[in-house]
Amino acid sequence: MRVPSLAPDAGPISADQLKKLRAAALVTTVSGAAYAILFLISYWLMLGVPKAGSTDAELQEFYSSSDSRVVNLVALYLLPFAGIAFIWFIVSVRMWVSLRVTRPINDLFSNVQLVSGIVFLALLFASAAAISIGAVAGSGTDDARTLEVAREFPLFGGSLFFVFATRMGAMFVFTTTKICSSSGTVPKWFQWVGITVGIVMLLTSSFNRGMIVVFPLWVLTLCILTQLHVRRTYRALMAERHEATDATPEPAP
Numbered sequence: 001m002r003v004p005s006l007a008p009d010a011g012p013i014s015a016d017q018l019k020k021l022r023a024a025a026l027v028t029t030v031s032g033a034a035y036a037i038l039f040l041i042s043y044w045l046m047l048g049v050p051k052a053g054s055t056d057a058e059l060q061e062f063y064s065s066s067d068s069r070v071v072n073l074v075a076l077y078l079l080p081f082a083g084i085a086f087i088w089f090i091v092s093v094r095m096w097v098s099l100r101v102t103r104p105i106n107d108l109f110s111n112v113q114l115v116s117g118i119v120f121l122a123l124l125f126a127s128a129a130a131i132s133i134g135a136v137a138g139s140g141t142d143d144a145r146t147l148e149v150a151r152e153f154p155l156f157g158g159s160l161f162f163v164f165a166t167r168m169g170a171m172f173v174f175t176t177t178k179i180c181s182s183s184g185t186v187p188k189w190f191q192w193v194g195i196t197v198g199i200v201m202l203l204t205s206s207f208n209r210g211m212i213v214v215f216p217l218w219v220l221t222l223c224i225l226t227q228l229h230v231r232r233t234y235r236a237l238m239a240e241r242h243e244a245t246d247a248t249p250e251p252a253p
C-alpha cells in the first residue's frame with residue numbers, strides 16, 4: 001500500500017518506508033529534545049558563575065561554597081551528555097532527510113552541515129571547560145594567581161561560545177534549514193525562522209546571555225515539526241488504506 005508523498009521531490013511512501021521514517025524521526029526528536037533540555041538546564045545552573053569583574057572576595061566566596069559544586073555537576077555530567085545527544089541529533093536528522101528524498105542531497109550543504117555541527121560541539125565543550133575550570137580546580141584560596149585564573153577563564157569561555165561557537169551554530173542552522181526545506185519536511189514559515197535565527201547568530205556581536213537559548217529553542221522547534229510531519233504522513237497512509245478497503249467490492253454470494 002502506498003500513499004502520495006508530502007515532499008515535493010520524493011516518490012510515494014510505502015508502509016515499510018514509513019516505518020523507517022518514523023524510527024528516524026523518533027531518534028531525531030528524542031536526541032534533539034535531550035540536547036536542548038540538558039543544555040538549557042546547564043545554562044540555568046551556570047548563571048551564578050562569577051563574572052570577569054568580580055572581586056577577589058566574591059570569587060573566594062563562590063568557590064568555597066556549594067555553588068561551585070553545581071558548576072562541577074554541569075561541566076562533568078550535564079553538558080557532556082548534552083553534547084552526546086547533539087551528536088545523535090546531527091546524524092539522525094541527516095538520516096531522516098535522506099530517507100525522505102529520492103534525489104541526492106546537495107553535497108555542499110550536507111558537508112557544511114556536518115562539519116559545522118561537529119565544530120560547534122567542540123567549541124561548546126571547550127567553552128564549558130573554560131568557564132568551569134575554577135570550580136573543577138577548587139579555587140577557593142588566597143592565591144592571587146589562582147584567583148586570576150578563576151576570573152579570566154570564564155571570560156575566555158564566554159568568548160569561545162559567543163564569538164566562535166555561535167557562528168558555527170549559525171552555519172548549522174542555515175544548512176539544516178536549507179536541506180529540510182528542500183525535502184519538504186518543514187513548512188514555509190520555518191524556513192524564514194531558520195534564516196532569521198541564522199543571521200542573528202552569525203552577525204551578533206553581543207555577549208548577552210539571552211542569545212544562548214536561541215539555538216536550543218530552534219532545535220526543539222525542528223523536533224516538533226519533524227514529529228508533526230510524520231504524523232501527517234501516517235494519517236494520509238491510514239486514510240489511503242481505509243479508502244482502498246471501502247472500495248474493495250464484496251464477493252458475490
